[in-house]
Amino acid sequence: MKNIIRLLFVSFLTTSVFAQTDTPFDKSVFKEQKDQLKEAVKNISEGDKYFYGEPFSDYKQALPYYEKAYAFNPNNAELNFKVGICYLNTNFRTKSLDYFSKAQKLNPSVSADIKYYLGQSSQLNSKWDEALKYYNEYLSDNQSNKNANSSLMENARKRITECNSGKALQKKPARVFIDNLGGNINSEYPEYSMIMNADGSEIYFTTRRNTTTGGGVDEVNGGYFEDIFYAKKDGKKWTPAANLGAPINTDGHDATVALSPDGQKMLVYIDDKGNGNIYESIRTGNTWSKPKKLDDIISSPFHESSACYSVDGKRLYFISNRPKDGSKKGAGGDRDIYYVTWNAEKSKWDNLVRLPDNINSQYDEDGIFVHPDGKTLYFSSKGHNSMGGYDIFYTVLDEKGNFSNPVNIGWPVNTPDDDIFFTMTASGRFGYMTSFREKGFGEKDLYKVTFLGEPKQPLLNTEDILLAGLDVIKQEKTIEPIVKNDRGELALLKGTIYDDKTKKPLYAKIELYDNVTGALLAEFESDKENGRYMLSLPAGKNYGIAVKADGYLFHSENFDIPKGADYTEYNKDVYMKKIEVGEVIVLKNIFYDLGKHTLRPESKSELDRLIKLMNDNPTLKIQISGHTDSRGSDQSNKELSLNRAKEVVNYLVNAGIAAARLKYEGYGEEQLIYSDADIAKLKTTKEKEAAHQENRRTEFKILSK
Amino acid sequence: MRKTFFLVCFSLLLYSNGAKGQNSEVKVLTAEELEELRNQQLPAEAERAYNEGASAFISKNYQEAITKFNEAIERYPSFTRAYLSRGMSYAGLKSKENAFKDFDKVLELDATNSLANYEKALIYFQDQNYQKAIEELNVAISKNDIELKYHYQRAMAYFQLEDYQKAIADLDRVIGINPDFAYAYNDKGSIYKELGEMDKAVENYKLAVSKDATSKIAYNNLGAAYRKQGKFDLAIEAFTNAIKIDKDFYIAYNNRGYAKLEKGDYNGAIADFDEVTRLKHDYAFAYNNKASVYIKLEKWEEAVKECDKALKFNPDYGYAYYNRGIANEMLHQEEKSCEDWAKAAELGVEIANSYYSNSECNNF
Incomplete structure (x- = not known):
């Protein structure tokens, strides 16, 4: 870079023809200001030391010196150019445009590449047409120039594509609010790479504050070492960010990478002397374990910078610059997205797969994030239709395992500069990103992005007199538009597992089944200390949930989440009952044909659990009871519930459970959980139907053990 | 000398239940009825009391009418027409039970009377008991199939029950009886509008305004159907015609405002909605x-x-x-x-x- 810059000024030295406007730092011009001139020249000299510094230019350090000289003489083309370059390499990149413009005005030949830089700074200011003009002129001017900067020529071609993308994307801006997360989170130091649990109640992020663990400064870039901070939702605000402390934070760089949807596992980036690796820490209550380096299949000799768990925890996506051919030696290439699959038998990550080329562009990808809906992957890329630098994209994984072509999430979330480290809440309503924006707290800050979705259409009313012979005004029926829920097609189930008697939090295993196929989809655990759990239930399945703890009866829940369902959060505390006489358990995953007593195949998983319970406890005797809702006649309800209970008993007997251990009873609508009066008080049809659903149930009761 | 029997007609416009337009035209006595009654030795005092009752009824003084019809019935207990008129007077006072008693008495005295069934149907209709209204109208029509108002009333009852095909059949019968009866076309249009068949709705509304160019209701409905079709200019024109007929027709302003909004004429829409609130605060x-x-x-x-x-x-x-x-x-x-x-x-x-x-x- 240093040599390039020096070359740029060769032409500048020969441009005295523009002396009347391009004002040199020369005694002949500043005859009456010798001391000030001397000071300005000294500042330029000091600035140059950083500008041309070894091994790296330090534009941030050079800038204050140049600005002092600039205050003395703002009409020097070279200085304007240098200040422009400095700004281009700091967070205040958009400011470079004014300086490059002035430099060119003072001396069009200030640099052979001035048009490229004018193009870049115009692009950063979203001035697409100007940028295109400069890039095209730059390419045209240098078309037959053998000494042209080939790297910049190639960049210019790519940037023309970016500008065209930006121009198109800005025409259809994303409907969003972008809000700074505020002083409890952001500081004058950099904050970035925010991660959170699925419901967005806890966030973790990386910061380089002066309170960093050990207080050390990274000599390479001058900033404090990275630490991980966290904050929690306190009503509508965030608690003041706090240092996560040891063992996660150390004297070196410790940075956030990902959090599992239930917030129980965290992936951490550790620099590892430059090659960068991903580590994992496990949470118990409020304590995090010492991060453990992930398997070699992930943490390779190359650079791994980002990773994310899949919703079921069976897949881990990550970013690596390892060679695409799989070789373990040589120089790293561009950053791509890979995933590995959890091999339960070997208890390790296995089967490395690089995402296809429709996702991994020829440029860098980074900042992978798997949405709790289990199918949407957000990532940043410098390729595809980026409008400049990294842009945030998403791709959707279909049922066949194919990823859709990436979609740019649009302006103004994406900008011509780098946009990365994007996460989104389960609902798809709120995203979080890192950005450097005016009116921030200084340096990079964390921002909340509220996605407003498609414009909401107002609803109007009209009236007509439909019948000429009847003087009655009738309100015209309005067909309400259907809300297309293109994000957040899932339900979030969360709560705490307790011992029913002691009401103390309980550690339990949670199994998630697909009731239709009977497949075990995923297994989770509640927090060992506080019993909390959180599950993401992507839309499109009838889920059976079985909560199990040693010495307790299993507890079951059912959630049927159809495709296209609105985002819903369920808070469900579970009270586990011990195997004691008199205890009653509702079997929520037993289904019958409508109005009949025939068991539906979706009931198999639940029934098998019951069989296992009976086999594990051979002296156990139980009663199966059927219950209906209050609709229909008493007699038919009684009959139906009895037949249903009998059907369950028959299933158990056929599975080898002795009939003598089983009794059955049909209670019809005699033991409603919600009375008609309770249901009448409910506001919506949905709530009422849910109450009726609760009333329709099959239970088992322990008669003896 | 016998007094001349009161032969004028009087009308009961039942605005109270929303039914309108079809003069519930009740001839107190036809010439034939008068002749027949005279032959049956109708006492002069009964004839006088009846005439006074009819005058009171025309003046909507139903209580006075009832008193006079009572007197007429007292003097001539088989006075069918007096029972019918008294029943209608009771209906005017919303005294449904008494009205029904009188109409039933009419039917007891004259099983061929269809008007009593019709009047009973009107009361049921007023009570929004459309099924019972239809039952009475079925009886009335079985006695007199060519009476337009019976079919029209039944069509309205079917409309209320959303039994649109039967309503259309009755309206077609109405049009068969009187091809210039604009209401029937309007109402057919409304049925098609409710069924979402906008082309047919427009066709019938256009027939309605061609039969009665002063019908603001038909123009308004035509506009609403055009709006549903996305033909906003035609909708606006139809609503404007309705407004020309009645410059205070706030419903048409409101509809036109909606059509203007959909057309993208936001300022025009605001002006119309402002006019609505000026007319109906x-x-x-x-x-x-x-x-x-x-x-x-x-x-x-x-x-x-x-x-x-x-x-x-x-x-x-x-x-x-x-x-x-x-x-x-x-x-x-x-x-x-x-x-x-x-x-x-x-x-x-x-x-x-x-x-x-x-x-x-x-x-x-």
Whole structure:
């Protein structure tokens, strides 16, 4: 870079023809200001030391010196150019445009590449047409120039594509609010790479504050070492960010990478002397374990910078610059997205797969994030239709395992500069990103992005007199538009597992089944200390949930989440009952044909659990009871519930459970959980139907053990 | 000398139940009836009392009419026409039981009488007991199939029960009896509009206005059907015709405002909704509709103000809450928008429920 810059000024030295406007730092011009001139020249000299510094230019350090000289003489083309370059390499990149413009005005030949830089700074200011003009002129001017900067020529071609993308994307801006997360989170130091649990109640992020663990400064870039901070939702605000402390934070760089949807596992980036690796820490209550380096299949000799768990925890996506051919030696290439699959038998990550080329562009990808809906992957890329630098994209994984072509999430979330480290809440309503924006707290800050979705259409009313012979005004029926829920097609189930008697939090295993196929989809655990759990239930399945703890009866829940369902959060505390006489358990995953007593195949998983319970406890005797809702006649309800209970008993007997251990009873609508009066008080049809659903149930009761 | 029997007709316009237009034309006595009654030795005092009752009825002095009809019946207990008229007087006083007794007495005295069944049907219709009304009209029609008003009344009853095919059959019968009866075309148009068959609706409304160019109702309905078809210019023209007939027809202004909004003429829409509220200050729909225009114009604060006005006049107006929610959201007042959508959902606006869920209203 240093040599390039020096070359740029060769032409500048020969441009005295523009002396009347391009004002040199020369005694002949500043005859009456010798001391000030001397000071300005000294500042330029000091600035140059950083500008041309070894091994790296330090534009941030050079800038204050140049600005002092600039205050003395703002009409020097070279200085304007240098200040422009400095700004281009700091967070205040958009400011470079004014300086490059002035430099060119003072001396069009200030640099052979001035048009490229004018193009870049115009692009950063979203001035697409100007940028295109400069890039095209730059390419045209240098078309037959053998000494042209080939790297910049190639960049210019790519940037023309970016500008065209930006121009198109800005025409259809994303409907969003972008809000700074505020002083409890952001500081004058950099904050970035925010991660959170699925419901967005806890966030973790990386910061380089002066309170960093050990207080050390990274000599390479001058900033404090990275630490991980966290904050929690306190009503509508965030608690003041706090240092996560040891063992996660150390004297070196410790940075956030990902959090599992239930917030129980965290992936951490550790620099590892430059090659960068991903580590994992496990949470118990409020304590995090010492991060453990992930398997070699992930943490390779190359650079791994980002990773994310899949919703079921069976897949881990990550970013690596390892060679695409799989070789373990040589120089790293561009950053791509890979995933590995959890091999339960070997208890390790296995089967490395690089995402296809429709996702991994020829440029860098980074900042992978798997949405709790289990199918949407957000990532940043410098390729595809980026409008400049990294842009945030998403791709959707279909049922066949194919990823859709990436979609740019649009302006103004994406900008011509780098946009990365994007996460989104389960609902798809709120995203979080890192950005450097005016009116921030200084340096990079964390921002909340509220996605407003498609414009909401107002609803109007009209009236007509439909019948000429009847003087009655009738309100015209309005067909309400259907809300297309293109994000957040899932339900979030969360709560705490307790011992029913002691009401103390309980550690339990949670199994998630697909009731239709009977497949075990995923297994989770509640927090060992506080019993909390959180599950993401992507839309499109009838889920059976079985909560199990040693010495307790299993507890079951059912959630049927159809495709296209609105985002819903369920808070469900579970009270586990011990195997004691008199205890009653509702079997929520037993289904019958409508109005009949025939068991539906979706009931198999639940029934098998019951069989296992009976086999594990051979002296156990139980009663199966059927219950209906209050609709229909008493007699038919009684009959139906009895037949249903009998059907369950028959299933158990056929599975080898002795009939003598089983009794059955049909209670019809005699033991409603919600009375008609309770249901009448409910506001919506949905709530009422849910109450009726609760009333329709099959239970088992322990008669003896 | 016998007094001349009161032969004028009187009408009972039953605006109270909304039925109108078909003069419930009750001839007190036809010449034939008079001749027959005289042959049956109708006492002169009965004839006098009846005539006085009829005068009182015309003056809508139903109580006085009943007194006179009582006297007529007392003097001539088989006076069928007096029972019928007294029944109608009771109906005028909303004394349904007495009215039914008199109509039944008519039917007891004269089983061929269809008018008593018709009058009973009108009472049932007024009570929104459309099925019973249809049953009585079935009897009336079985006695007299060519009476237009029986078929028309039954068509309206079928309409209320959303039994549209039967309603159309009756209206076709009405048109068969009187091809120039504009109401029937209008009502057929409305049935097709309810069925979503806008081409047929427009066709019938156009016939209605061709038969009666002074029908503001038919023009208004024609406009509404055009609007449903997305033919906004034709809709606006039809509503304008309705307004020309009645410059205070606020319903047509409101409809025209909606059509203008859909056409994209937002200023025109606002002017129409303003005219509605000038004519009918407490018409909440117009304020809500004006708010909708402001939403289209992205004038969020103005939209909130108009919704507030709508809610002032109708605190249970779901759409106004829903629309205010949209405006509040865009004002970055998400908590308020969530409150509005929650209220709208409570009032039955389903879409508000979706927005409430998808906006994470429980999780700011």
